[in-house]
Amino acid sequence: MYYTAANIVLENKENIISNLLLWIKNTHPNRTDTLSKCDRDLRNVINAFINGLKFNNKEHIQFIVEEFYRNNTLQLQSTDVEVACYTMLRDQIIELCGGEIHANSESLQTINHIKYLYNELINQLVNGPVYTEMNVEKASFIAERCQRNWDYDNPVSIADYNSIIQSATTMPSKQNRQYYKLLVSTNKDFNRLCYSLAVDRTNPHFDQPIHRNGQVLAPMLMIFMPADESQIDDPFNDDFEKNFHISIGLSSGVAAHSAAMLGYKTGFCACAAWEELYTALNEQYNIPIPTWFRGLMLGIGNPIWEYSRHNVFVDNVLYNTDDSYDKIVDVKFVH
Ligand SMILES: Cc1cc2nc3c(=O)[nH]c(=O)nc-3n(C[C@H](O)[C@H](O)[C@H](O)COP(=O)(O)O)c2cc1C
Numbered sequence: 043m044y045y046t047a048a049n050i051v052l053e054n055k056e057n058i059i060s061n062l063l064l065w066i067k068n069t070h071p072n073r074t075d076t077l078s079k080c081d082r083d084l085r086n087v088i089n090a091f092i093n094g095l096k097f098n099n100k101e102h103i104q105f106i107v108e109e110f111y112r113n114n115t116l117q118l119q120s121t122d123v124e125v126a127c128y129t130m131l132r133d134q135i136i137e138l139c140g141g142e143i144h145a146n147s148e149s150l151q152t153i154n155h156i157k158y159l160y161n162e163l164i165n166q167l168v169n170g171p172v173y174t175e176m177n178v179e180k181a182s183f184i185a186e187r188c189q190r191n192w193d194y195d196n197p198v199s200i201a202d203y204n205s206i207i208q209s210a211t212t213m214p215s216k217q218n219r220q221y222y223k224l225l226v227s228t229n230k231d232f233n234r235l236c237y238s239l240a241v242d243r244t245n246p247h248f249d250q251p252i253h254r255n256g257q258v259l260a261p262m263l264m265i266f267m268p269a270d271e272s273q274i275d276d277p278f279n280d281d282f283e284k285n286f287h288i289s290i291g292l293s294s295g296v297a298a299h300s301a302a303m304l305g306y307k308t309g310f311c312a313c314a315a316w317e318e319l320y321t322a323l324n325e326q327y328n329i330p331i332p333t334w335f336r337g338l339m340l341g342i343g344n345p346i347w348e349y350s351r352h353n354v355f356v357d358n359v360l361y362n363t364d365d366s367y368d369k370i371v372d373v374k375f376v377h
Contacts, residue, residue, distance in 0.1 A: 257309025260341025
């Protein structure tokens with residue numbers, strides 16, 4: 043593990059990004075209209091270096107390259123600017139880690155790993171990915187992201203549907219009490235209704251289709267809803283709200299990761315007019331209204347490979363969403 047180096051890159055991330063963006067702007071002014079995409083790609087690549095250093099593997103780099111080759115097609119006009127940019131990135135990271143000239147044996151190991159990550163990135167970016175099998179890390183990168191368009195001709199198989207539900211609903215909860223109920227739908231009309239109410243009524247942007255939560259319009263939709271508190275046999279009087287949130291976090295997280303392991307894409311949505319949604323589900327599908335208007339939705343299925351995961355595709359119209367967020371969780375290692 044090269045955690046110190048990972049931290050150094052993380053601390054300098056914004057600086058590195060602004061330097062490299064400035065370089066792109068100055069040397070390739072005609073790319074300026076796609077600068078926000080460059081910014082997004084750079085963030086992804088730097089995060090992949092951080093994770094590669096932190097966990098001593100190339101899994102995040104591998105994921106990034108496969109994303110660049112979505113649908114077996116390179117998603118960039120060319121790779122020359124990227125190669126130049128990532129070469130500068132490599133050199134900046136090496137410098138930040140003390141540079142090559144005065145490196146001792148420990149920092150040389152770090153530098154070699156940085157070069158290894160860089161070589162994997164560049165070789166596969168230029169020559170095409172050497173695809174690897176699905177694994178725990180790759181699945182986690184998929185589950186972290188939000189798929190917003192779906193291929194309805196290629197739904198979740200029955201066997202996988204059962205596996206996902208089983209793994210999700212067998213996650214532990216406080217004294218194995220049932221703090222949530224699960225609704226699972228493969229009914230397109232039902233999912234369409236949920237999608238139409240996956241809105242924030244207080245946010246006027248939701249009047250624009252660009253802000254629609256396309257992830258909800260998935261072939262398989264899971265809705266984690268509150269159980270009836272009065273039905274829970276709890277001699278300790280544990281906090282219901284806290285346990286509901288923990289329980290659906292565990293369950294939905296495993297659902298998403300299991301689905302990704304099985305080759306699907308996933309997308310979460312907590313945004314809904316929950317009272318309206320539960321009322322409509324009650325009126326139209328006879329689903330009992332929970333005592334509490336909270337919930338979480340998880341869409342699962344196969345993507346339309348031609349489109350980026352950010353694209354919402356509804357009624358044959360394609361909308362681009364720019365809502366995408368990154369994180370690097372602070373992990374302290376104690377050995
Ligand atoms: C609990 C939870 C709730 C979420 N709610 C929403 C939501 O209401 N709307 C939305 O667009 N994305 C929602 N997301 C998706 C995250 O924003 C997304 O996973 C994150 O931005 C990274 O993925 P991306 O790069 O594909 O955007 C939610 C994710 C989680 C885990």
